[in-house]
Amino acid sequence: MRRALALLGLSLALISARPAPAPTINDALILGDTLPARLQDFGLLVDGKTPAPGVRPYHLNTPLFSDYAEKFRFVYVPPGKAARMAGGGLIDWPVGSVLIKSFGYPADLRRPDDGIRILETRLLIHRASGWVALPYVWNPDGREAVLKRAGQRLRVSWTHLDGQTRTISYAVPNANQCKGCHVSGDQITPIGPKARNLNDGHQLQALKRAGLLQGQIRGLPALPVWNDPNSGSVAARARAYLDVNCSHCHNRKGPADTSGLWLDWDQPADANLGLYKRPTAAGRGSVGLEFAIKPGAPDQSYLLARMASLEPGIAMPELGRATVHEEGVALIRRWIADMKADAAPHP
Amino acid sequence: MKRHFMQAAAVTALSIASAHAATLSIAPGPDAQERLQAALIDARPGDVVALAAGRFDLTDGLSLDVSGVTVKGAGPDQTILSFAGQQAAGEGLLVTSDDVVLRDFAVEDARGDGIKSKGADRIVYRNIRVEWTGGPKESNGAYGLYPVESRDVLIDGATVKGASDAGIYVGQSRNIIVRNSTAMYNVAGIEIENSYDADVRDNLATHNTGGILIFDLPNLPQQGGHNIRVFKNRVIANDTPNFAPKGNIVASVPTGTGVMVMANRNVHVFDNEIAENGTTNVMIVAYQNSFADPHYNPVARDIVVRNNRHGRAGFAPAFPGGAELAQALGGTFPALFWDGVGGEAANVHLEDTAPAISMNLVAQGQPITAAKPAPYAAPKAPAPADLPMIVMPDAMEAAAR
Numbered sequence: 001m002r003r004a005l006a007l008l009g010l011s012l013a014l015i016s017a018r019p020a021p022a023p024t025i026n027d028a029l030i031l032g033d034t035l036p037a038r039l040q041d042f043g044l045l046v047d048g049k050t051p052a053p054g055v056r057p058y059h060l061n062t063p064l065f066s067d068y069a070e071k072f073r074f075v076y077v078p079p080g081k082a083a084r085m086a087g088g089g090l091i092d093w094p095v096g097s098v099l100i101k102s103f104g105y106p107a108d109l110r111r112p113d114d115g116i117r118i119l120e121t122r123l124l125i126h127r128a129s130g131w132v133a134l135p136y137v138w139n140p141d142g143r144e145a146v147l148k149r150a151g152q153r154l155r156v157s158w159t160h161l162d163g164q165t166r167t168i169s170y171a172v173p174n175a176n177q178c179k180g181c182h183v184s185g186d187q188i189t190p191i192g193p194k195a196r197n198l199n200d201g202h203q204l205q206a207l208k209r210a211g212l213l214q215g216q217i218r219g220l221p222a223l224p225v226w227n228d229p230n231s232g233s234v235a236a237r238a239r240a241y242l243d244v245n246c247s248h249c250h251n252r253k254g255p256a257d258t259s260g261l262w263l264d265w266d267q268p269a270d271a272n273l274g275l276y277k278r279p280t281a282a283g284r285g286s287v288g289l290e291f292a293i294k295p296g297a298p299d300q301s302y303l304l305a306r307m308a309s310l311e312p313g314i315a316m317p318e319l320g321r322a323t324v325h326e327e328g329v330a331l332i333r334r335w336i337a338d339m340k341a342d343a344a345p346h347p
Numbered sequence: 348m349k350r351h352f353m354q355a356a357a358v359t360a361l362s363i364a365s366a367h368a369a370t371l372s373i374a375p376g377p378d379a380q381e382r383l384q385a386a387l388i389d390a391r392p393g394d395v396v397a398l399a400a401g402r403f404d405l406t407d408g409l410s411l412d413v414s415g416v417t418v419k420g421a422g423p424d425q426t427i428l429s430f431a432g433q434q435a436a437g438e439g440l441l442v443t444s445d446d447v448v449l450r451d452f453a454v455e456d457a458r459g460d461g462i463k464s465k466g467a468d469r470i471v472y473r474n475i476r477v478e479w480t481g482g483p484k485e486s487n488g489a490y491g492l493y494p495v496e497s498r499d500v501l502i503d504g505a506t507v508k509g510a511s512d513a514g515i516y517v518g519q520s521r522n523i524i525v526r527n528s529t530a531m532y533n534v535a536g537i538e539i540e541n542s543y544d545a546d547v548r549d550n551l552a553t554h555n556t557g558g559i560l561i562f563d564l565p566n567l568p569q570q571g572g573h574n575i576r577v578f579k580n581r582v583i584a585n586d587t588p589n590f591a592p593k594g595n596i597v598a599s600v601p602t603g604t605g606v607m608v609m610a611n612r613n614v615h616v617f618d619n620e621i622a623e624n625g626t627t628n629v630m631i632v633a634y635q636n637s638f639a640d641p642h643y644n645p646v647a648r649d650i651v652v653r654n655n656r657h658g659r660a661g662f663a664p665a666f667p668g669g670a671e672l673a674q675a676l677g678g679t680f681p682a683l684f685w686d687g688v689g690g691e692a693a694n695v696h697l698e699d700t701a702p703a704i705s706m707n708l709v710a711q712g713q714p715i716t717a718a719k720p721a722p723y724a725a726p727k728a729p730a731p732a733d734l735p736m737i738v739m740p741d742a743m744e745a746a747a748r
Contacts, residue, residue, distance in 0.1 A: 150385040153406065153434070169434055175388050176410040176443075183443075186466075252568070255443075255465065258495050258519050260567040271566045271639055278636060279594050280564060281540075283459065283489020283512045286594035302594065313459030313488055318437040 023052045027078055030125055031096055039121055039136040039145035044076055048102045048118025048138055048145070054079070055100065056212070060197045062226040062240045065325040066103060067168060068158070069119070070112055074100040075193065077212045085215030089195045099124040099190055108159040119154055120172045121145055124182070124190055131188035133178030149175040168322040177319050180255055181248045191248045196223045196265070223265070227327060238335035239265060241328055245317065261292055261303075274303050275339075285314050295339035304332055368393040375401035380409075387411045387418075398452055400425040408436025408459075414444040417746070420452025423476035423506065431456040438463040438493070439477075442470065448746045450474050454491075456481075461507070463493040469740060470494055472502045473747045479509030483532045485590050487511040491533065495519050496569070501739050503527050503747045511590060512597050513538035514555065517545065519569040524737050525550060534591040535560045535600065536582075541570050546737040547577045556589040557597070557604035558582035558624070561611050564596060564634070565643035573612040576734055577619065582606055583658075584623035589665075599635060601626040602665040610634040613649045613731050622658020626665050627680055629655070631695055633688035633711045645711040646689040649731040653698040657682045660701075668715055676704070676720070685723060688713075696730040697723050 023043035029036055036042065044055050049072040051057060058073050077083060078096035086092040093099070104118035123134045136145035137152050151174030157167040173180075182188045198204055199222040207213035224232030226241040242250075247264035249256035259280050262272045271277045274292030279285065279302065287309070289302040298304050306316040308329050315321060371386040371394060373379075383403060386396050392415035400421040405428060411418065418440075420426025430439045439457035442449070442464035450473035454461045461477035464470050477491035491507030494500045495518040505528040507514030514533035517523050523545035529552075530536030536552030538560040539545045552558035559582055563572035582605045591598040600607060603625025608614045609632050621628040629652050634645035661680030664673050673680040683703035685695050688711055697703040703723035706715065 149388050150381045151407070152381070171407065171435055174384055174410070176384075176412045176441075179412060180410070180441075180443075257568055258465070276639070277566060278564075278596070280567060281489065281493070281495070281512070281516070281518060282595060284486060284592045285459075285489070286592050288593040290594045311458070312433050312435050313437065313457075315435075318459075319435060322435070 022046065025052060025054060025076065027096060030076075030078075030098060031127060033127070033129070035132075035134060035147060035149070037147050039123075039147075042098070042123070044074070044098060044100055044123075045102075045121065048072070048104060048121055048142060049116065051100075055098075056207075056210075058193065058198060058203060059200075060192055060244070061200055061223045061231070062197060062237075062244045064192065064244055064320075065328055066320055067156075067170060067323045068109060068160070068166075068325075069103040069105055069170075070116055072102040072104075072118075073192070076100065082211055083207070083213045085195060085213070085217060089221070091190075091193060091195055091198075091213070093126050093190065095126050095128050097126045099193065101192075105156055105158045109161050110159070110163075118142060119156065119170065120148075122173075122178065124178075124188070131182070131190070133175060133182055133188055135172050135175065135178060137172055148172055151175075151177065166323065170322060171320060173319060180319065183255060184251075184253050192244075194223075196221045197244065199223070226331060234331070234334050234338060238331055241331055245328065249317070274301075283313065285316075287314060293336055293339075296337065296341040298333040298336040301336050304329065304336060307332060368395065370395045370397050372397045372399065373403075374399040375403045379403040380406045384409055387413070387416075390416045392416065392446075395419055398426045398428075402427045402429055404432055405430050405439070406432050406434055408433065408438055408441060410436075410441040410443070411447060412443045415446045416444070417448040417450070418452070419448070419450050422451050423453045423474055426452040427455055428452060429455045430458060433458045438488075441465070442467045445469055446742075447471070448473065450746075452476075453478065455479070457488045459488045460490040460493045461488060461510070463490070463495065464497060464500075465494075466496050467494065468497050469499040469743055470497060470501070471743050471746045472505055474504045476506045477510075477514075478507070479511075481509070483509055483511075483534075483587050483590050485511055485592055489513075489595075490516040491530075492516065493518070494523075498522055499739055499743065500524070501743050501747055505529070506531075508532045510534065511592065512595055513560070516540065517542055519567060522737060522739070524548075524739060529553075530555060530558075532587055534587075534589055534597045536585065538562060538597070539572070539575055540564065541567055541572050542575070543569075543571075543573055544737060545575045547575070548579045550580045551583070552580060553583045553585065554587050555585045556587050556591070556602050557600040557607050558585045558621075559606045560597070560600065561606075561608045561614050562596065563610040563643075565638040565640035565645075570640075570643055571612070572610070573614075574734055575611060575614045576737075577606060577614070577616045580619045582619055582621045582624070582628070586623070586625060601669070603627075603663055604630055605660070606630070607632070608647050608650060610643075610645050610647055611650075612644075612647075613734065614647070614651075615731075615734055616650075616652045617654045619655045620658070621655050621682070622660070624660050625663030626661065626669065627684040628657055628660040628682040628701070629697070629699075630684045631697075632684075632686040633708075635712060637712055646693055647685075647695065648689055648693040650693075650695045651698065651730045652683060652696065653730075655699050655701075657699060657701040666715065672718075672720065680704075683723065687718075691726050691728075694726050694728050694731065696725060698725075698730070 438460035453476035479487035489512035513535035514530035536555035605624035660682035681702035706718035
């Protein structure tokens with residue numbers, strides 16, 4: 001009897017230790033026109049950071065800064081379909097694809113792999129009508145994530161790299177804010193997984209071997225890794241950082257096109273990159289400075305001051321940043337400081 | 348499905364909307380942010396988001412991206428969206444869809460701009476108040492009403508107070524009416540920038556730094572501002588010391604400027620009452636700063652100023668050397684001021700019966716110290732022909748009633 005109970009206990013332990021059964025991916029839900037209330041219904045994830053079979057993790061050379069959150073990125077391409085290399089370094093993901101990004105924090109950033117709590121998972125779904133962006137927020141127990149189209153603020157604490165406790169009001173974006181960053185012209189588009197930012201010498205090749213990507217990838221440019229000096233010069237890494245963190249709005253077609261400040265990778269080094277560019281409709285965002293970038297003078301460059309600010313109305317990016325990215329600010333500071341004062345035709 | 352419906356709705360504008368119209372009523376109280384934002388997301392074309400009377404304490408910016416939606420309050424003093432506790436976003440309310448009507452509510456103390464609409468064609472702002480309640484301060488948001496990159500913009504019966512840049516600002520847009528509105532205690536009362544085809548009429552601009560500004564700036568997607576009429580406005584006692592953050596173009600506007608035209612073409616200023624502006628009543632100037640943009644024309648040209656009723660002006664000119672200049676001219680600075688850049692070819696017609704002066708500056712960017720002031724002399728070329736009245740689509744006028 002006692003032995004039987006012990007066996008029962010053991011088998012119960014085994015059951016509870018067993019991972020959740022692999023979900024079945026619901027292609028009909030992905031392709032439909034509903035806004036499912038529960039993330040689980042898609043069957044894309046086992047939990048916030050574990051993909052279902054058929055969903056592939058990927059990483060970016062230079063990621064968007066998101067208040068020091070750890071991020072887990074996955075892509076799902078429906079069976080029998082493949083993405084194609086498109087012009088301009090973009091990847092054309094087929095209808096039925098889903099880009100998935102989970103955000104979470106470890107207790108201590110110095111041990112980023114320990115005990116990560118996932119807060120939210122954002123889906124970018126390619127439907128026949130276009131891309132749809134949906135934010136899901138995980139319950140505190142991490143068992144269920146529900147749709148929050150109006151967004152949510154979450155109080156988050158962690159031990160920072162310097163050993164100090166950080167507490168912020170973390171903002172899950174609402175559906176409009178998703179579009180606010182992901183819009184190009186009138187269409188929602190993916191931002192992160194551009195070919196140059198995926199190009200680490202392995203990822204694109206692996207996608208091709210798996211039959212998930214078609215087209216020429218040889219000779220593609222590669223975005224440097226913003227914090228790896230071996231991957232590029234300060235200037236190259238700074239431009240990569242601005243490309244990833246700013247240019248989804250600050251480009252000729254983006255939500256910040258009317259500012260005339262365009263920070264994408266291909267932007268020539270002229271006034272529209274910020275060199276000796278005066279503020280436009282910036283209000284107090286100019287923080288009393290004359291130029292977005294004054295070459296050689298980071299402390300007189302409002303682009304840098306806005307990155308270092310937490311004040312709404314001044315802080316850039318406007319969304320998704322409740323902390324200053326000190327390491328990113330340091331990189332841009334060095335880039336501006338290194339510029340020769342005659343780097344642009346001074347007007 | 349929904350998307351196709353929205354596109355169809357955008358094409359036929361407000362006309363089909365009534366068949367589907369629903370009213371989403373939102374009251375102030377706990378979770379106002381989430382409830383109101385959810386309504387702005389869930390609304391369908393033709394719906395009305397009805398805001399009850401009271402004060403909504405908001406924690407983040409709001410946004411609307413559904414075409415054909417009306418957001419309507421109980422009145423600009425009854426329904427108040429307060430952004431004093433705003434934690435993020437560049438504006439209080441952001442509209443990015445077409446055929447939207449905003450009316451009968453107030454936005455207070457936004458941390459950035461009050462209401463911004465971008466790429467939002469056929470937008471109506473009616474009976475809206477935007478105010479920074481602490482009075483003029485450099486830490487106030489930049490713009491009260493901020494439509495940009497849009498076609499067909501109607502602002503009617505708005506009141507804006509305290510903007511650290513412009514109270515009512517229309518940028519990089521075309522076909523614009525700003526009327527029956529009041530701008531007070533802003534740096535710029537009403538500003539039309541890098542825009543085409545605008546009527547600014549029947550407004551009151553008072554106690555701003557500058558009353559009504561018609562500007563054009565370089566290095567922007569849309570530039571070459573032209574065809575602007577400023578008429579039947581009262582531009583009185585713009586006397587608030589300039590509190591714009593340095594670096595912004597309006598930080599260079601002298602306190603006490605009535606109407607200021609900079610680097611635009613074909614601007615008509617007529618039938619206004621312009622008085623008690625300490626620097627000058629009407630100022631016509633070139634863009635002052637250096638620039639590197641081969642497509643940009645910095646000169647104000649084809650300008651007509653006529654039939655305006657002038658009160659006192661120039662009793663406190665607030666630009667460097669202004670006091671000395673006023674002294675040399677007999678104590679006050681003239682009511683009409685042109686920097687002279689562009690000369691005869693600029694075709695600047697100052698036809699009012701008020702003292703007028705030209706600085707006779709030769710080139711854009713010359714300092715005022717290079718001026719050779721002399722009484723203004725009319726150019727030989729005829730004044731530019733009258734511009735047609737700006738007309739909005741009928742549905743917009745109907746929505747503004």
